[in-house]
Amino acid sequence: MAKSIQYTVRGVSKRTDSALREMATEEGVSLNAVTLSLLDAAARGEEGARFHDLDALVGSWVADPAFDQAQEVFERIDADLWP
Numbered sequence: 001m002a003k004s005i006q007y008t009v010r011g012v013s014k015r016t017d018s019a020l021r022e023m024a025t026e027e028g029v030s031l032n033a034v035t036l037s038l039l040d041a042a043a044r045g046e047e048g049a050r051f052h053d054l055d056a057l058v059g060s061w062v063a064d065p066a067f068d069q070a071q072e073v074f075e076r077i078d079a080d081l082w083p
Contacts, residue, residue: 009035 012020024034 020031020034020038024031027034
């Protein structure tokens with residue numbers, strides 16, 4: 001097994017600490033595991049931020065025929081504008 005490198009991170013804001021601890025709890029992993037995962041993703045340029053502000057909308061779509069009918073006008077192409 002390769003020797004791991006140790007880091008000490010100082011100055012972590014309460015907001016960041018709270019978010020990391022919440023993620024660890026939600027994922028059922030340690031705070032260290034969450035932090036390593038996010039550091040690894042950030043170092044590789046991967047999307048690291050997780051947003052949950054629209055979670056309440058997941059699965060809430062309700063078909064609305066009147067809305068669909070109103071949107072049909074946007075599907076039409078005005079041939080005079082596209083030579």
